[in-house]
Amino acid sequence: GNKKPWGGRFSKQSAAWIDSFGASISFDQEMAHEDLEGSLAHAQMLKKTGIISPADAEQIIAGLKEIEHDLKAGKVTFDVQLEDIHMNIETLLTQKIGPVAGKLHTARSRNDQVATDLHLYLKHRLPEINAALLELQEVLVQKAQQHVTTIMPGYTHLQHAQPISYAHYLLAYYQMFSRDRERFEFNLQHTDINPLGAAALAGTTFPIERAYTSKLLGFSKTYSNSLDAVSDRDFVLEFLNNASILMVHLSRFCEEIILWCSYEFGYLELDDSFSTGSSIMPQKKNPDMAELIRGKSGRIFGHLLGLLTTMKGLPLAYNKDLQEDKEGVFDTVKTIIPTLKIFTGMLKTLKVNTAKMEQATTHDLSNATEFADYLASKGLPFREAHRVVGELVLKCIAEKRNLQDLTPAEMQAVSPLIANDIYAKLTSKEAVARRNSFGGTGFSQIKKQLAQARAELASN
Numbered sequence: 293g294n295k296k297p298w299g300g301r302f303s304k305q306s307a308a309w310i311d312s313f314g315a316s317i318s319f320d321q322e323m324a325h326e327d328l329e330g331s332l333a334h335a336q337m338l339k340k341t342g343i344i345s346p347a348d349a350e351q352i353i354a355g356l357k358e359i360e361h362d363l364k365a366g367k368v369t370f371d372v373q374l375e376d377i378h379m380n381i382e383t384l385l386t387q388k389i390g391p392v393a394g395k396l397h398t399a400r401s402r403n404d405q406v407a408t409d410l411h412l413y414l415k416h417r418l419p420e421i422n423a424a425l426l427e428l429q430e431v432l433v434q435k436a437q438q439h440v441t442t443i444m445p446g447y448t449h450l451q452h453a454q455p456i457s458y459a460h461y462l463l464a465y466y467q468m469f470s471r472d473r474e475r476f477e478f479n480l481q482h483t484d485i486n487p488l489g490a491a492a493l494a495g496t497t498f499p500i501e502r503a504y505t506s507k508l509l510g511f512s513k514t515y516s517n518s519l520d521a522v523s524d525r526d527f528v529l530e531f532l533n534n535a536s537i538l539m540v541h542l543s544r545f546c547e548e549i550i551l552w553c554s555y556e557f558g559y560l561e562l563d564d565s566f567s568t569g570s571s572i573m574p575q576k577k578n579p580d581m582a583e584l585i586r587g588k589s590g591r592i593f594g595h596l597l598g599l600l601t602t603m604k605g606l607p608l609a610y611n612k613d614l615q616e617d618k619e620g621v622f623d624t625v626k627t628i629i630p631t632l633k634i635f636t637g638m639l640k641t642l643k644v645n646t647a648k649m650e651q652a653t654t655h656d657l658s659n660a661t662e663f664a665d666y667l668a669s670k671g672l673p674f675r676e677a678h679r680v681v682g683e684l685v686l687k688c689i690a691e692k693r694n695l696q697d698l699t700p701a702e703m704q705a706v707s708p709l710i711a712n713d714i715y716a717k718l719t720s721k722e723a724v725a726r727r728n729s730f731g732g733t734g735f736s737q738i739k740k741q742l743a744q745a746r747a748e749l750a751s752n
């Protein structure tokens with residue numbers, strides 16, 4: 293015989309090493325609370341509908357509550373021979389209340405149970421992630437507020453392009469994190485659906501009330517199709533995708549922090565509390581936290597690609613492959629929440645070398661577009677203006693000078709349209725201040741962005 297909860301049709305016992313390969317308890321114990329929550333709702337529904345007697349239901353409910361209590365007190369140990377969290381809890385219940393515990397699994401399967409647990413797990417954590425994102429956005433807005441008039445080089449191809457405000461740069465990330473929050477909010481809609489009652493795949497002959505367990509568990513919807521309910525992991529894929537995009541944003545931000553903390557840039561300095569030293573080089577101050585965040589993006593992308601691959605060939609409905617859905621989710625949650633907190637703290641304490649940033653825009657040629665725009669606004673076709681300024685740029689490079697250092701005569705030699713009012717236009721501060729097209733880096737536009745961001749944060 294076979295002593296497994298499903299052992300009736302087996303004449304042999306499987307070997308321990310085979311059981312342990314198939315077991316998920318080492319990781320799905322992460323959902324112990326959610327499993328108990330789902331079982332409690334199921335037991336209450338079985339009672340309400342009269343599928344089991346009130347006395348039996350009460351025993352089951354009391355037993356589950358005791359297990360919950362034991363769990364919180366750290367008094368529960370799990371057994372790998374019992375495969376997963378579902379069988380472990382059922383066995384604990386049996387130890388507490390005897391064979392009546394076996395009635396809990398009426399009109400239920402582990403397939404809808406595990407799906408319910410995972411939905412609940414993620415539903416509980418998505419708001420935590422968005423709260424951490426909001427905190428980060430608060431810091432971004434505070435920093436941007438302080439740096440509206442801090443001028444820095446704007447880059448394309450990592451080459452000086454046009455000067456921008458550092459606040460404009462920060463608010464670009466603000467926008468990305470707003471979209472991240474929206475994605476997680478949308479993700480919550482697909483997570484907030486109850487699969488319980490789908491049973492193994494086809495529903496059940498018992499008169500269950502799925503709407504009732506949905507209500508008890510706080511789900512706003514109930515899966516309409518039992519096959520879909522037990523096979524759907526879209527909400528998990530969406531989560532891993534959203535987390536991956538978030539990590540892309542954080543990683544790009546970190547990359548800039550790392551670069552800008554280098555001697556060559558010198559725009560930023562990390563607070564000592566978010567930096568590390570070298571075991572050999574006494575002078576070192578390394579941006580380890582930023583590098584680690586950049587590095588952690590890899591594991592999150594891996595979880596996404598891993599689950600996509602696991603899912604792609606699965607016939608309906610449940611397949612054991614789906615057991616592979618959980619570790620990536622748990623790891624992602626446990627990675628992105630501390631990552632967001634560390635990043636927020638790092639940003640908050642980051643020192644900005646405004647002089648170095650600005651200096652990088654006053655000894656370069658990134659005012660060339662200003663010059664061309666100046667000529668274009670005097671009627672010269674922009675394409676020609678571009679060529680004329682290009683010639684001046686070439687001259688400056690050859691003579692190691694900057695556009696604003698050219699004399700009026702040198703300028704007029706290439707175009708008679710150039711007058712003395714050009715010099716005021718060539719300062720980087722002016723270049724930033726005047727870019728007030730909608731969404732531009734001009735100070736009045738940044739103030740609008742800030743006001744909008746503040747309103748958005750206040751409404752959350």
Ligand code: ARG
Nearest residue numbers: 316376402403406610614615
């Ligand atoms: N441990 C399983 C999982 O993580 C639970 C569902 C098992 N169901 C089954 N029919 N084997 O997916």
